Amino acid sequence: MTTNDLVDETYAALSANKVRSGLTILGIVIGIASVIALTAIGQGAQNTISNSINSLGSNLLEVMPGAARTFGFGASGGRGSAKSLTPSDEIAIAGVSNVSLVSGEYAARYQIAVAGANTNTTVDGVNGSYATIRNITMAQGSFLNDVESQSLQKVAVIGSTVATDLWGPNATSTNLVGDKIRINNLLFTVIGLMSTKGGSGFGSQDNEVFIPLGTALQYFAGEGNQYLSTIDIQAASQQSMTQVQNDVTALLLSRHGISDPTKADFSILNQQDLVSAASSVTSTFTTLLAAVAGISLIVGGIGIMNMMLTNVTERMREIGLRKAIGATRADINTQFLAEAVALTFIGGTIGVALGWGASYLVTATGVVTAQVTSQSVLLAFGVSAAIGIVFGWYPARRAAALNPIDALRYE
Amino acid sequence: MIELSDITKTYGEGQEAYTALKGISFTIREGEFVSIMGPSGSGKSTLMHIIGCLDTPSSGTYVLEDRDVSTMTDDELAEVRKDKIGFVFQAFNLLPRTTVLRNVMLPLVYANVPEEERERRARAALVSAGLSEDHFSHLSNQLSGGQIQRVAIARALVNDPALILADEPTGNLDSKTSLVVLGTLQKLNRAHGRTIVLITHEPDIAEHADRLIRLRDGRVVADEKNPTPRDATQETKLYDGTDESVTNKLS
Numbered sequence: 258m259t260t261n262d263l264v265d266e267t268y269a270a271l272s273a274n275k276v277r278s279g280l281t282i283l284g285i286v287i288g289i290a291s292v293i294a295l296t297a298i299g300q301g302a303q304n305t306i307s308n309s310i311n312s313l314g315s316n317l318l319e320v321m322p323g324a325a326r327t328f329g330f331g332a333s334g335g336r337g338s339a340k341s342l343t344p345s346d347e348i349a350i351a352g353v354s355n356v357s358l359v360s361g362e363y364a365a366r367y368q369i370a371v372a373g374a375n376t377n378t379t380v381d382g383v384n385g386s387y388a389t390i391r392n393i394t395m396a397q398g399s400f401l402n403d404v405e406s407q408s409l410q411k412v413a414v415i416g417s418t419v420a421t422d423l424w425g426p427n428a429t430s431t432n433l434v435g436d437k438i439r440i441n442n443l444l445f446t447v448i449g450l451m452s453t454k455g456g457s458g459f460g461s462q463d464n465e466v467f468i469p470l471g472t473a474l475q476y477f478a479g480e481g482n483q484y485l486s487t488i489d490i491q492a493a494s495q496q497s498m499t500q501v502q503n504d505v506t507a508l509l510l511s512r513h514g515i516s517d518p519t520k521a522d523f524s525i526l527n528q529q530d531l532v533s534a535a536s537s538v539t540s541t542f543t544t545l546l547a548a549v550a551g552i553s554l555i556v557g558g559i560g561i562m563n564m565m566l567t568n569v570t571e572r573m574r575e576i577g578l579r580k581a582i583g584a585t586r587a588d589i590n591t592q593f594l595a596e597a598v599a600l601t602f603i604g605g606t607i608g609v610a611l612g613w614g615a616s617y618l619v620t621a622t623g624v625v626t627a628q629v630t631s632q633s634v635l636l637a638f639g640v641s642a643a644i645g646i647v648f649g650w651y652p653a654r655r656a657a658a659l660n661p662i663d664a665l666r667y668e
Numbered sequence: 669m670i671e672l673s674d675i676t677k678t679y680g681e682g683q684e685a686y687t688a689l690k691g692i693s694f695t696i697r698e699g700e701f702v703s704i705m706g707p708s709g710s711g712k713s714t715l716m717h718i719i720g721c722l723d724t725p726s727s728g729t730y731v732l733e734d735r736d737v738s739t740m741t742d743d744e745l746a747e748v749r750k751d752k753i754g755f756v757f758q759a760f761n762l763l764p765r766t767t768v769l770r771n772v773m774l775p776l777v778y779a780n781v782p783e784e785e786r787e788r789r790a791r792a793a794l795v796s797a798g799l800s801e802d803h804f805s806h807l808s809n810q811l812s813g814g815q816i817q818r819v820a821i822a823r824a825l826v827n828d829p830a831l832i833l834a835d836e837p838t839g840n841l842d843s844k845t846s847l848v849v850l851g852t853l854q855k856l857n858r859a860h861g862r863t864i865v866l867i868t869h870e871p872d873i874a875e876h877a878d879r880l881i882r883l884r885d886g887r888v889v890a891d892e893k894n895p896t897p898r899d900a901t902q903e904t905k906l907y908d909g910t911d912e913s914v915t916n917k918l919s
């Protein structure tokens with residue numbers, strides 16, 4: 258029996274009962290399509306989250322006042338509520354080896370007003386290096402610099418959401434540099450508009466106003482309250498992040514006169530930890546989705562087995578006849594296995610196309626950018642062929658083992 | 669060519685055991701046209717399954733063309749069937765929804781005959797079996813009973829087997845069509861020297877063979893030459909309201 262004969266026989270057998278073959282294929286189509294679509298969604302979510310973490314900056318460490326908190330759980334004192342980090346801590350941190358950039362932050366919410374409109378948002382006093390640390394790019398004008406901070410200038414860089422809140426939806430397409438805004442009733446000059454970062458998760462800066470740190474401490478923090486709400490650090494490389502974290506911890510403990518590290522009055526959030534925590538969550542999520550899809554694939558496989566068993570019973574006399582005219586066990590076995598694999602392969606192909614389409618639809622809704630990977634396509638094909646073999650194996654064996662006399666006699 | 673010695677076949681075990689063949693011995697030489705006859709339940713089909721290598725005897729030996737096939741495994745038997753034996757059954761001879769040509773080529777598919785050669789051989793076999801060319805590409809379910817049996821005979825021939833085994837090949841046919849099928853078998857034997865074993869319970873069918881073996885209760889009760897075999901072709905011509913097309917195809 259040549260491959261060509263096998264293809265002919267398989268085609269003839271499957272087209273003999275088109276409705277039944279079609280329904281069986283449908284089971285596999287649904288299984289494969291859901292594997293493709295759900296892993297694409299999981300993969301997409303994973304990418305979205307890690308992109309948004311990476312958009313925070315690169316090799317970023319954040320020192321925050323207050324006791325260490327557990328990621329995602331536990332009580333939090335809130336950003337800036339504890340008062341333990343000072344501008345001189347910031348200067349000391351700059352001296353730690355492998356620290357490339359440092360910026361203190363003083364953040365608080367204020368009323369921002371222009372003629373005829375106002376909004377309430379976070380005003381963040383930062384250094385010029387903050388733009389590099391946090392990957393800020395400018396749509397108009399330029400970011401703050403350290404001279405403005407030292408000379409306590411009242412200048413501001415605004416996010417796109419702030420701009421549209423103050424000047425209407427088309428504000429970002431008009432020139433805003435040089436416009437005046439009132440922050441807590443003090444007049445500031447806009448020197449730059451940041452590019453929209455998008456996303457609402459991890460620290461979107463679209464709804465923030467940045468002013469020089471010196472200015473913020475002078476006009477908003479007030480006498481005797483010169484504390485920072487965050488210190489952002491950029492490590493020289495990803496490899497040095499742990500060392501920087503350890504050194505900064507040791508430095509601040511000694512500067513704050515604390516000997517027991519568990520009693521630290523600050524905590525350090527390492528971007529790398531955030532990435533790995535988030536990716537472990539999303540990969541669990543992806544695995545879960547794949548498992549659910551896998552179950553539907555198994556159900557599809559059982560459908561194949563069911564159809565093939567019915568086939569063996571219905572075609573008992575045909576099997577007997579084939580054996581009488583010289584078909585060996587192996588011939589019959591191969592033929593039935595080929596039918597099962599053909600069903601799953603056709604189902605797999607349609608399923609991949611359908612899953613791909615579903616992923617496009619999901620992407621079109623904008624919730625998450627679903628990503629179909631070549632691995633998941635290969636996997637889907639591999640799995641569908643394997644399902645054909647696994648679930649077709651038993652019926653094929655039953656067919657092959659039939660005694661030709663019994664098969665011929667079968668009524 | 670066929671040597672059966674003391675063949676028995678017992679179905680089931682213990683209390684349930686039923687011995688369908690109780691010591692059968694005979695020899696069939698190449699080129700013979702033998703009829704195995706007997707009432708229903710006498711063991712004809714059981715014997716035919718053993719001669720056709722579809723089953724093995726419980727005891728005794730069966731030598732087919734100098735090879736002992738009585739102790740072969742399933743796959744060895746399949747090889748023997750493929751090369752040596754052509755079957756014509758009473759019913760369900762052809763694959764449904766499959767063309768005549770494809771049906772006749774099927775044994776060649778399993779025998780790994782090259783594709784180019786299959787169709788040529790299938791056509792030749794169909795011509796020998798007396799089926800007219802117009803029917804070659806018909807589906808098996810578009811044929812009449814007589815045509816189906818002739819396609820089955822062609823399929824039995826196509827592999828150039830040592831032996832053609834026909835189990836009640838006329839069982840489902842009216843008497844006129846039966847004669848056409850018998851005529852085809854006779855012609856294959858007389859003109860082409862085919863060895864044919866015809867199994868039937870009807871004496872007037874059996875009398876077309878040159879030798880009659882009678883079975884009763886699993887034993888051979890008579891084995892004799894038929895000095896005056898009936899000639900199916902002549903009978904067809906004599907048949908009331910002779911169908912010209914049928915006789916033409918046979919001559």
Ligand SMILES: Nc1ncnc2c1ncn2[C@@H]1O[C@H](COP(=O)(O)OP(=O)(O)O)[C@@H](O)[C@H]1O
Nearest residue numbers: 679680686688707708709710711712713714715
């Ligand atoms: N597979 C089987 N199991 C049990 N008994 C069987 C089987 N096949 C045939 N027999 C019995 O063997 C006897 C002979 O059957 P069979 O060879 O079919 O006779 P025939 O073809 O002459 O009518 C019958 O009594 C039948 O019931």
Ligand SMILES: [Mg+2]
Nearest residue numbers: 709712713714
């Ligand atoms: Mg019988």
